[in-house]
Amino acid sequence: MLAGARSVVGRVLPRAVVRAGAGGLQAQQRTLHWTPVACKKVVPFLLADIGEGIAQATLLEWHVSEGDHVNQFDPVCDVASDKANVDISSRYDGKVVKLHYEVGEMAIVGKPLIDIEVEDDDDGETDEGASTESATSEADATAESPAIPEQQGATAGPARTGKVLMTPAVRRIVRENNIPIEQVVGTGKNGRVLKEDVLNYLEHGAQPAQAPATATTVGATASASMGQQQATATTGRGLAEDQTQPISGIQAAMVKSMTAALKVPHFSYAEEIEMDGLMEARQTLRAMAADSLKVSYMPFIIKAASLALEKYPILNSHVNEECTSVTLKAEHNISVAMDTPLGLVVPNIKNVNNKSVFDIARDLNELQELGAKNKLKTEHLTGGTFTLSNIGVLGGTYLGPVIVVPQVAIGAMGRVRKLPRFDDNDNVIARHIMEISFSADHRVIDGVTIAKFSNEMKQFIEHPLRLLAHLK
Incomplete structure (x- = not known):
């Protein structure tokens, strides 16, 4: 089944059954019986831009495993650029079905960190009068709503006028929390306000856009094993053979800062x-x-x-x-x-x-x-x-x-x-x-x-x- 598709399960009975009786032909009308069953979909959870033009970050630690259930705002993982450590939190309720990186690997900004199985009716409903979007369109919309690092707040945009695109589920959250929707920046297709946009607003509020500050850090390396390898290299404890190590994390930051x-x-x-x-x-x-x-x-x-x-x-x-x-x-x-x-x-x-x-x-x-x-x-x-x-x-x-x-x-x-x-x-x-x-x-x-x-x-x-x- 395509991601985002909706299924309907039920029994369809004949619309009418004609019976012969003493009074002649009698028609008994039977109604259509159906039971909607919510379909689940898998959405990719992307690594957002963590600031200062960072294109990749080292995966330091996972806080979840495949098969775990996560709620909104639960910690997912810690990543480190050559600037700082960043905690990544969930924007969905659902089950983790795939981790895309091992600890110590470089995660790419804009690419999936994990895949999460969520209820399709969470954000799958369309606006009134809008047609059902295809699986491709939903995937595009999802790709435009990456994982938000905890350190970042919503960026306030210009006030909107006219109709704001959002699903009924999102409208319900906005209504229940008395959110001024003109202050929420939509990151979905054509400016659509997604559920994670509203949740991010609730967590951080609207904040003016700011130029990134210059970090005075040499960052962090990836994992304990990597740290031990670097300690071995710097302290000179017996190497049996030559080793070539990538310059990343702390060392990459040192290269940049010392060169400048x-x-x-x-x-x-x-x-x-x-x-x-x-x-x-x-x-x-x-x-x-x-x-x-x-x-x-x-x-x-x-x-x-x-x-x-x-x-x-x-x-x-x-x-x-x-x-x-x-x-x-x-x-x-x-x-x-x-x-x-x-x-x-x-x-x-x-x-x-x-x-x-x-x-x-x-x-x-x-x-x-x-x-x-x-x-x-x-x-x-x-x-x-x-x-x-x-x-x-x-x-x-x-x-x-x-x-x-x-x-x-x-x-x-x-x-x-x-x-x-x-x-x-x-x-x-x-x-x-x-x-x-x-x-x-x-x-x-x-x-x-x-x-x-x-x-x-x-x-x-x-x-x-x-x-x-x-x-x-």
Whole structure:
């Protein structure tokens, strides 16, 4: 039976039976008896465009198996581009009949992820006065309604006038939920509003179309096995023979980001900072913090950077690709490089300039927890304006960090070491020293600016009471 076809099952009896009786011929009229049976159809569930021109994504994990029943909004799978991880949720009620990819394979945008068996009368009914569409037409309409990633909302289009094409089943959902249909964008053939369009509106509401933001992440790789292979390759544990591995996920993103970044003329600047005062202040604040709140040095350093950026806002900016303009950013969305099981990512803490150290600590802890579970989303990874990297946790001291374009500066902290220093009376004393290294875009930032910024940031860290006086 063709997909989308409708069947009718019943008994057809003779319309009339003529009987002979005492009164002559008698006709007994019999009626047509029929019982409609809803037909099921299989619809392909497509991988939608997940933003930024991504043509393919790596299948990280299936949340369903063939034969499982899924409901609308149930998680179907996780995919990862070279930008971010995306959760894909169902737009249908039905049974999963086919998975088109294995974990670790590359799923193509616009191609089926899974096939789902659904009730034909769910969306198979036609508008009043419209003829029954052919199986080919229904397949075309289905192909125009791909799976919607959870991170995306409905895009608001211009208000409609006149009749809106939709099936009676869809009209019922619109009516029951009091949805302003002019705000729902139809993705079906000829602008037809499909069921998934309405469900997407209910989930996300109408949102203005926005240009895609630049992601400051190197993404994620596909599966645990792939991650283990990469770990083996990078740590050099005994390979019995040569191996050729595709450059994808984290590595592909690294290729793109480093190629773009190293076209920018860098210059570096380094300084050392005494941490003793901050170490004492941290102990005091940790006693004041909630029991569950982890307060490391990073929230203080992030806040110190933000306070210094207020004085030197050129360092909290984006430069366009042609380097013909610089946009000074009002918010301090400070990116923090962190290692995760599937690679390096650079999420950012939003609006640091309006947050306290405790607020920053909570946000940082949340990002670290999400990163450890490979659950960071695009909103965590986009919009960064200045980056800090704490290489010191791995034992480094000085280094030359690479700018995360389109940002114009980055700082990297080394490990804290106990070293001999002279006091004001020339006595040798022990001090806890942290080295910090900066790189900046020399097209728009000069050495004087980065040196003054470094000195300002240093003062906040070495004199934490001054930092605490500025907390919001």
